[in-house]
Amino acid sequence: MSIDASQGRTTPVIGSLTEHTSLRSRVTQVLREAMVAGELEPGTIYSAPALAERLGVSATPVREAMMELTQEGLVETIRHRGYRVVELGDVALDEIIELRALIEVPTVGRVAENATAEQVALLRPLADRLAETAASGELREFIAADTAFHLQLLAIAGNRKLVDEVRRLRGMSRLSALRRLYEEGRLTATAREHHALLDRIEARDARGAEALMRHHLGHVRGVWAGLPEA
CATH class of the missing domain: 1.20.120.530 (GntR ligand-binding domain-like)
Structure with a gap:
């Protein structure tokens, strides 16, 4: 979460992405930051369509980003369900x-x-x-x-x-x-x-x-x- 200091409102770490330049890399960056900040919680399963809706993009760049994050060891694919954020001890x-x-x-x-x-x-x-x-x-x-x-x-x-x-x-x-x-x-x-x-x-x-x-x-x-x- 982040706070709009001028109006005292909270806004989510994952916000809308409307520009299309390097969309996959931008989606990957935002998802990685959300994991670091704890908004995407370890052990929780997230679907690509649900994340895409939150980001304001199609599911395709989200799936591509999750593939990259899986290779980095940050998430794991749960067949027919989505992606689970890896819980590190x-x-x-x-x-x-x-x-x-x-x-x-x-x-x-x-x-x-x-x-x-x-x-x-x-x-x-x-x-x-x-x-x-x-x-x-x-x-x-x-x-x-x-x-x-x-x-x-x-x-x-x-x-x-x-x-x-x-x-x-x-x-x-x-x-x-x-x-x-x-x-x-x-x-x-x-x-x-x-x-x-x-x-x-x-x-x-x-x-x-x-x-x-x-x-x-x-x-x-x-x-x-x-x-x-x-």
């Missing part, structure tokens, strides 16, 4: 974060050593967008901006397969407590860490950037998932 989610840390922390360190001022500047608007969406409770937009920020940051290292793997691993995350954190006014604090990370990269502080990235990843299995952090 705590051990599996901890393993995912461990993998992400092994990939993302040293990569951010390399980025801090090599990024140009122009590359860092291009990420500032995304960091601003994260702060804005955290403050207004636009959770799907927050997740989309967070994904774009981190993938573009990692892309500076020049390894496309690394970026694709992190995209897949991020899709397996479950950030179920974001709504509660927004309501408690705590989401903006973690959103501000993106500017702090860029500050360390801009200063070529590789060790500082790695430390902050490791701390930031801790939120995914900590406060963002409704769990205590060490």
Whole structure:
């Protein structure tokens, strides 16, 4: 769910899609974000026609998107019924974060050593967008901006397969407590860490950037998932 700050209304994470550019990829992105946000719940079966109606598209791009998400391990096909969101246990989610840390922390360190001022500047608007969406409770937009920020940051290292793997691993995350954190006014604090990370990269502080990235990843299995952090 997200909140229209100007009118105080709640709107669903899955909204209408009316444009037709790269429709399959856009449907895939929205469904992935809805899984991460917890609107598409683990263990629940969803039919392609029902999801298509919610998205305002035909069932075909939804089925195509679900095939892609099945290959990523996020959903499984239930014959004659639809698609079930895979329920990952705590051990599996901890393993995912461990993998992400092994990939993302040293990569951010390399980025801090090599990024140009122009590359860092291009990420500032995304960091601003994260702060804005955290403050207004636009959770799907927050997740989309967070994904774009981190993938573009990692892309500076020049390894496309690394970026694709992190995209897949991020899709397996479950950030179920974001709504509660927004309501408690705590989401903006973690959103501000993106500017702090860029500050360390801009200063070529590789060790500082790695430390902050490791701390930031801790939120995914900590406060963002409704769990205590060490």
